[in-house]
Amino acid sequence: MTAPPLASGPQGPGALRPLLDTVLDALREGAEARGGPLPAGGPEAVAAMVRDALGEPLPAEGDPDALHRLVRALAAGTADPADPLCAAHLHTPPLAVAAAADLAASVLNPSLDSWDQAPAASALEALVTRALAEEIGAADALVTTGGTESNQLALLLAREAHPGVRLVCGANAHHSLVRAAWLLGLPEPVVVPTPAVADLCRTHDARLHVDAAYGGGLLLSDRHRARLDGLARAHTVTLDLHKLGWQPVAAGLLAVRDTTDLAALDQRADYLNADDDTEAGLPDLLGRSLRTTRRPDILKTAVTLKTLGRTGLGRLVDQVCALAQEFAATVEAHPRYELYDPPTLSTVLFRPSGASDTAVAGIRRRLLHDGRAVLGRALLDDRLWLKTTLLNPHARPHDLTALLKLVDLASLAEGHTPT
Numbered sequence: 001m002t003a004p005p006l007a008s009g010p011q012g013p014g015a016l017r018p019l020l021d022t023v024l025d026a027l028r029e030g031a032e033a034r035g036g037p038l039p040a041g042g043p044e045a046v047a048a049m050v051r052d053a054l055g056e057p058l059p060a061e062g063d064p065d066a067l068h069r070l071v072r073a074l075a076a077g078t079a080d081p082a083d084p085l086c087a088a089h090l091h092t093p094p095l096a097v098a099a100a101a102d103l104a105a106s107v108l109n110p111s112l113d114s115w116d117q118a119p120a121a122s123a124l125e126a127l128v129t130r131a132l133a134e135e136i137g138a139a140d141a142l143v144t145t146g147g148t149e150s151n152q153l154a155l156l157l158a159r160e161a162h163p164g165v166r167l168v169c170g171a172n173a174h175h176s177l178v179r180a181a182w183l184l185g186l187p188e189p190v191v192v193p194t195p196a197v198a199d200l201c202r203t204h205d206a207r208l209h210v211d212a213a214y215g216g217g218l219l220l221s222d223r224h225r226a227r228l229d230g231l232a233r234a235h236t237v238t239l240d241l242h243k244l245g246w247q248p249v250a251a252g253l254l255a256v257r258d259t260t261d262l263a264a265l266d267q268r269a270d271y272l273n274a275d276d277d278t279e280a281g282l283p284d285l286l287g288r289s290l291r292t293t294r295r296p297d298i299l300k301t302a303v304t305l306k307t308l309g310r311t312g313l314g315r316l317v318d319q320v321c322a323l324a325q326e327f328a329a330t331v332e333a334h335p336r337y338e339l340y341d342p343p344t345l346s347t348v349l350f351r352p353s354g355a356s357d358t359a360v361a362g363i364r365r366r367l368l369h370d371g372r373a374v375l376g377r378a379l380l381d382d383r384l385w386l387k388t389t390l391l392n393p394h395a396r397p398h399d400l401t402a403l404l405k406l407v408d409l410a411s412l413a414e415g416h417t418p419t
Contacts, residue, residue, distance in 0.1 A: 007106070007107045007109075008107050008108055008109065012107060016107070019067065022067050022068050022071075023067065023068075023071050025068070026067070026068045026069075026071035026072040026075060027071060027072075027075045029072050029075070029076075030071065030072040030073065030074065030075020030076040030077075030078075031075055031076075031080070033072070033075075033076040034075065034076045034077070034078070034080070034371070035371070036083065036085070036371045036372060037079065037080055037083035037084075037085040037086035037371070037372070037373060037374050038078070038079040038080065038086065038368065038371050038374055039076060039077045039078075039371050040369070040370055040371030040372075041369070041371070042368070042369040046077045049073060049076065049077055050073055050077060052073075053069050053070055053072070053073035054070065054073075079091070079374050080093075081093040081391070081392065082392065082394070083392075084392055084394070084395035084396070084399035084400070084403075085372070085373040085374065085399065085402070085403055085406070086373075086374040086392075087373075087374060087375065087376075087388040087389055087390055087391075087392070087395075087403070088374045088375050088376035088387065088388070088389060089374075089376055089389055090213075090214055090240075090243045090389055090391065091389075091391070092242060092243060092244075092245075092246050092247075092391045092392075093246065093391075093392055093394075094242075094246055094247060094248040095246045095247070095304055095308075097303055097304060097307050097308075098246065098247050098248055098300040098301075098303065098304045099248055099300070100303075101299050101300040101302075101303035101304070102248050102299070102300045104299065105121075105295055105296045105297070105299045105300065106295075108121075108296075109295075110295075110296050111293045111294060111295070112125065112143075112285050112288070112289075112294040112295075112296060113272055113285055113286060113291075113292045113293055113294060114271075114272040114273065114285055114286075115282045115283045115285060116282070118285075118296060121296035121298070121299065122283055122285055124296070124298055124299065124302055125143060125288075125296065125298040126283075127302075128298050128301060128302045128305070129141040129142065129143060129253065129298065132239070132253060132255070133255045133256075135219050136216070136219065136231055136232065136237050136239065136255045137231060137232025137257075138232070138234075138237060138255035138256055138257050139256060139257055139258065139259050140255070140256055140259050140262070141239075141253045141254060141255040141256070142253065142254045142256070142262075142288055142289060143252070143253060143288070143289070143294070143297055143298055144250070144252035144253060144254055144289075145249075145250040145252055146213070146240050146242065146249065146250050146251075146252035147174060147176060147211060147213035147238050147240050147252060148174075148176040148179075148180075149252060149254075149290070150211075150213070150238035150239070150240075150252050150253065150254040151174060151176045151177050151180055151209070151211055151238055152176065152179075152180035152183065152184075153254050153290060154209045154236040154238065154254055155167060155177065155180045155181060155184055155186070155209070156180075156184060156264065156290075157236060157256070157261045157262070157264055158207050158209065158235070158236075159184055159186065160261075160264035161207070161261055161264070162207060165186065165207070166186060166187050166189070166190065167180075167181045167186060167187075167189040167190070168189065168190040168191075168192060168206075169189055169190075169191060169192075170191070170192065170193065170194035170197070171191050171192070171193060171194070172194070173191075173211065174211055174213070177189070177211070198230055198233050198234075201233075202233070207235045208233060208234045208235055209234060209235060209236045209237070209238075210231060210234040210236075210237045210238070211238045212228070212231065212237055212238055212239055213238045213239060213240040213243060213252070214240065214243050214244065214345060215227075215228070215244075215344075215345055216228070216231075216237065216238070216239040216240070216244070217239075217241070217243060217244020217245055217317055218244070218317060218345070219231075220244070220245075220310060220313040220314045220316075220317050221314040221317040221318050221321075222310075222314055223314070223318050224317065224318070224321060232257070234257065235256070235257050235258065235261070236254060236255065236256050236257070236261075237254070237255040238252070238253070238254055239252070239253040239254075239255060240252050240253070241253070241301055241304075243391070244316075244317055244320075244345075244346075244391070245301070245304070245313070246304070246313075246316060246391075246393075247300055247301055247304065248300060250297055251297055251300065251301055262287060262288075263287075265286075265287045265288070265289070265290070266286075266287045267286045267287065268286075269286065272285075272286055272292075273285070273286050316393045319393045320346040320390050320391055320392070320393055320395075321343075321345060321346050323346070323390050323395060323396075323397070323400075324343040324345070324346040324347065324348050324388075324390045325342070325343060326397055326400075327348050327388065327390065327397070327400045328342055328343050328348045328350075330397070330400065330401070330404070331348065331350045331404075334404065335353075336352060336353055336408070337350050337351070337352060337353060337404070338350060338351050338352075338353050340380065340385050346389060346390045346391060347387060347388065347389045347390070348387070348388045348390070349378055349380065349385040349386070349387050350385065350386055350388075351383070351384070351385050351386055352407065352408075352411050352416060354416070355411065355416050356416075357383065357384040359411070359414050359415070359416040360377075360384045360385070360386060361377065361384060362410075362414040363386070363407060363410040363411055363414050363416075364376075364377055364386060366410045366413055366414060367406060367407070367410050370410075372406050372410075373403055373406050373407075375387060375388060375403075375407075376388070376389060386407070388400075388403070
């Protein structure tokens with residue numbers, strides 16, 4: 001029996017081309033079947049569709065149509081961030097050029113746990129991460145899977161540099177910081193309102209970490225960059241380019257101001273970073289991550305930065321921030337809606353005037369169940385708000401006007417007439 005073709009090697013391109021056609025056809029068919037931002041019918045309907053497409057997960061004999069059928073099912077059952085009405089989370093539609101680069105990374109399959117598995121990828125990662133660190137005012141940056149890993153790693157470096165450290169964070173800090181403190185065996189975090197934290201850290205000689213997973217993307221915008229002044233005062237900074245960078249997940253970074261902190265990650269494994277290999281000039285990659293096997297996620301980022309440049313990426317940032325401002329103004333002027341506050345980035349919180357929290361929750365779930373729109377939720381000031389996180393640079397104001405009309409209809413269906 002002939003072995004199945006490989007994605008790489010001399011025969012790789014020829015083997016991949018017809019498969020790519022299959023995937024692209026299945027993506028198109030799945031999107032047409034879905035017909036909106038997410039599938040209608042809720043969890044039970046989606047699970048039934050997937051069971052039907054999958055059948056026996058591990059059959060005795062293979063099925064040559066499996067690629068088409070499962071990709072089509074995934075596309076039909078996805079929440080599509082490229083749809084303007086899919087606006088709940090920090091979930092971006094990836095740039096085509098970044099997705100294409102990610103395919104190359106999967107095909108070549110280098111692993112960044114030793115230089116002899118990833119010669120070019122390791123060199124590319126070193127160049128791009130240091131360039132991005134300089135943008136933040138830091139000395140170096142490590143590639144992570146996203147904000148959760150970056151925040152955990154930042155707290156680990158702090159613990160190793162300052163035994164007995166205790167996390168003090170704002171009430172709105174990301175949940176991953178509290179979890180990281182628990183995982184690292186640190187005392188219960190002290191949660192405080194956010195006064196001038198950087199100034200307090202300097203006064204008390206405390207270590208400062210900034211979680212800029214979302215807002216860090218403003219660095220790419222000449223218009224908004226100044227809002228991040230002072231970022232260089234942080235010892236560590238979390239940044240996610242799968243948010244305001246439009247990368248396929250994962251594309252996280254942790255920037256560090258002092259590279260001596262990274263000594264805490266040093267690890268020796270003779271088969272990966274033997275002392276004599278390191279002394280002979282082979283780069284040691286184990287100290288660049290808590291993970292061992294790592295894919296070259298930096299490739300898609302490098303390709304994106306070179307293809308679009310600062311100007312092109314900054315324009316995307318400006319577009320989604322401007323769209324959020326426009327949507328907020330529309331909501332504020334609308335007699336049947338209440339705006340929480342003007343947006344800081346590209347997230348807008350609103351709710352139908354006079355609606356109970358139960359009605360707000362029901363409106364969101366009805367839109368999800370019907371496959372009409374994907375809205376988030378946020379509990380602030382003891383009230384439940386609908387949340388739109390606008391990260392689609394192709395979305396336009398008329399899309400958001402349509403969104404409000406859908407919320408109107410869902411409100412009526414939930415028994416609430418907006419006043």
